[in-house]
Every structure is written in structure tokens, then in C-alpha cells.
Amino acid sequence: MIGGDDVYKVIVAMVPLYVALMLGYGSVKWWKVFTAEQCDAINRLVCYFTLPLFTVEFTAHVDPFQMNYPFIxxxxxxxxxxxxxxxxxxxxxxxxxxxxxxxxxxxxTLTNSLVVGVPLIKAMYGPTAVDLVVQSSVFQAIIWLTILLFILEFRRSSAGLITPSSSSSNSGNRVVVDDQSKDLEESSNEISVEESSRPKFWTLMRAVWLKLAMNPNAYACIIGLVWAFVANRWHLEMPSIVEGSILIMSRAGTGTAMFSMGIFMALQEKLIACGTSLTVIGMVLKFIAGPAAMAIGCIAVGLHGDAALPQSITSFIFAKEYGLHADVLSTAVIFGMLVSLPVLIAYYAILEYVN
Incomplete structure (x- = not known):
């Protein structure tokens, strides 16, 4: 059963995140340190440098030969x-x-497994369960975040290849599609694009792959996993000069991501940027729909239940960079970490009762 010491460990893990968040918020809202353009630059620093190296660092230290494949x-x-x-x-x-x-x-589906998940799961189920959380994080980085990145880049490239001149001949408007501030779907409602003006599939795919090739998030997890296979197969250790070079930036990954989120919050008119209704929907998806799907998956392979973890910070960084509902994702991260402790304790109690 979870005791006071276990709850304290979780709070110790979460409070520093909110310190970074408030520093980012205050730097714009109260102290006026950064302009809007500088805030975008900070988010790009996080997206293209600190988060990829953070991914390499934790992926490189897993043991691929000891993974729990039924759980995966x-x-x-x-x-x-x-x-x-x-x-x-x-x-x-x-x-x-x-x-x-x-x-x-x-x-x-995308959870903040490492920051909050590790101390919570360790308190609930012990060190063995921590390995499952780490494995889930690695698989999330390798597969699902990569797929998400591909889809976001596909969406951006689709909007970029639909030029205003080709659409204006069909609709009569001089409509400019800004994929950083509007949804592609909303933009497509304003313009009529015929088959002669839509980008060809292979032209679009070429543009997407070129963009992904220049994005370190696309292959950071692959580099880490390749090293993990090599290191565990031949019992090698990463050279200290290489590990030090990775750690010097990766250690700042989570902190700078939270700082960037605080900056984003400060630039919004309201603290809850997406509004009450979308916040409620986001929490339902995170803490009810996600665990329900995971429960079905566990039953299908003969495993016992799972719990819900707060929203992945990386998903917010991607949403901000690609201009897709960053307000919803930022709210999900903030409220997810606030309510994750009581929600997870409730799930734990229910599962203990059922079992």
C-alpha cells in the first residue's frame, strides 16, 4: 500500500517541474524577459536539441534483450x-x-512515464514494475512519437505545397494558408482545391522525408536503441567523452520543455488556454479512454490492469512546433500532473480490490 513517504517521493519528483514552468511563465508575463519571437526560438531549441539528446540518453541505457514483450x-x-x-x-x-x-x-496514448511514472509505479508495485515503465517509454519514443512526428510533418508539408495562387483560381479569394496558426482542416474549408492543383503523393512524401531527415527527433531513439543492442550484446560501455557530451544537454531536456510550456502559457490570454470544455474532454481521454484501451490490450495478452499517467511533455513541444492544438496539450500536461497522483492512487485501490 502507498504510504506517506511514497507520496512525498512523487511530490519531490513533480515540484521541480513546476518551478521550471513558473520561471518560464514569469519570464514573459511578469518580467518581460523574452519577446514572442524569442519564445519561438526557445521552443525550437528544446525541440531540436535538448529533447533529442534526452531521448538518446535514456534509450541507450535499456536492455533490449530483457524486454517484456507481452506488455509491449x-x-x-x-x-x-x-x-x-x-x-x-x-x-x-x-x-x-x-x-x-x-x-x-x-x-x-502518450504519457509522461519517466518523470512521474517511475516514482509512482515503484511505490505501487516495486522495482520490477519500473522496468516496464522504462520499456514503455522507450517504445513510445521509438514508435509512437516517431509516427506522430511523421504525421505532423505530413500535415505541414501538405499545407505548404498547396499554394495560394493555385487555390485562388478556383475560389476567387487571395487566401493564405498559415499552417502554424490554423488547422489544415479549417484552412481547407476556405479554399477549393481541384485534382490538378493538389500536390502529387510522391512529391509530398519526398518533402516529408526530407524534413524528417533534418529533424533529430526522427532518429534520436534509433541511435539510442542501436547502441543499446550493441552495448548489451558485447558488454560495452559508452565512452565517457561521448556520454558526457550527451548528458550536458539531455539533463536539461525536461526542465527546458517545462520552461517552454510556461512561456507558452504566458503568451495566452487565459491561464487555461483551451477553455473548460476542452480541458474536461482532454482529462477524460487521458484518464478514462487511455486506461480503458490499455486494459483491453492487457486482457488480450493475459496481463493484469494498468493505470493512467499524465500527458507527455514531448507531445506539447511537437504540438507547439507544428502549430496543432498546443493549447490543449499544454493544459493536459499541467492538469495531468496535478491530478495524476490522486487518480493513480484511486486506480491502484480499485485494482487491489478487484484482485
């Missing part, structure tokens, strides 16, 4: 369920939206 299979099944449901919603319902499906996938 359950995780895959749960995410496939979410993808199928969201795809059906976007395609077959009047209120369906592919852009909101991307955001909903992030809310349901």
Missing part, C-alpha cells in the same frame, strides 16, 4: 484500438476531424 504487445493493441476508433470518428461522423484525431491520439 498489450501497449500496441491499446494504441491500435485508439487509432481505429479515431479514424472511424474522423471518417464516418459529421463532427469528425483528422486534426483533432491527431491531438486525441496524443491525449489518449
Amino acid at each position: 504487445a498489450a501497449d500496441v493493441i491499446s494504441k491500435v484500438i485508439i487509432v481505429v476508433v479515431l479514424a472511424f470518428w474522423a471518417k464516418c461522423t459529421s463532427k469528425g476531424s483528422y486534426c483533432w484525431s491527431i491531438t486525441s491520439f496524443s491525449l489518449c
